[in-house]
Amino acid sequence: MAERxxxxxxxxxxxxxxxxxxxxxxxxxxxxxxxxxxxRLQHARELGDIKENAEYDAAKNEQGLMEARIRQIQAMLKxxxxxxxxxxxxxxxxxxxxxxxxxxxxxADEETYLxxxxxxxxxxxxxxxxxxxxxxxVISGKGVGDTVTYAAPGGEFSxxxxxxxxxx
Numbered sequence: 001m002a003e004r005x006x007x008x009x010x011x012x013x014x015x016x017x018x019x020x021x022x023x024x025x026x027x028x029x030x031x032x033x034x035x036x037x038x039x040r041l042q043h044a045r046e047l048g049d050i051k052e053n054a055e056y057d058a059a060k061n062e063q064g065l066m067e068a069r070i071r072q073i074q075a076m077l078k079x080x081x082x083x084x085x086x087x088x089x090x091x092x093x094x095x096x097x098x099x100x101x102x103x104x105x106x107x108a109d110e111e112t113y114l115x116x117x118x119x120x121x122x123x124x125x126x127x128x129x130x131x132x133x134x135x136x137x138v139i140s141g142k143g144v145g146d147t148v149t150y151a152a153p154g155g156e157f158s159x160x161x162x163x164x165x166x167x168x
Contacts, residue, residue: 014120034066090143095167096114098163099161099164117130139159142161144163146160148161
């Protein structure tokens, strides 16, 4: 990978695990995925006139979505910056699992989120939010017991930071 010029942003910021998962997904899509799509399209063509063939149309739409995902992954991995775990364990930051308690609903369960640089990050049992998202931007830098409020299309929501820990 060529060195970035001054001021040039990386194509994506990912953890090593997310980058490896995306590489594996790309290999699957460009290898067996394309082969399977080719077979599916051939089968759909054999069903008759492609102008009035719903199965062919569906296969072409799915092929388009698959090719768009391939381009998206290739763009992310083109000049990826691999991120290490959180450096400041005293405050919420990227790479941390954050448990929040909704303040608007007395019966609501606590919710756990992974605060990440990219929506491509994944952790079992936690929803991913990015630093740029409305919720992610307000919880970044907070500590246990802090309350945050953010506006979303569904209204205004308030949470209390219950706990956070580095995603190991």
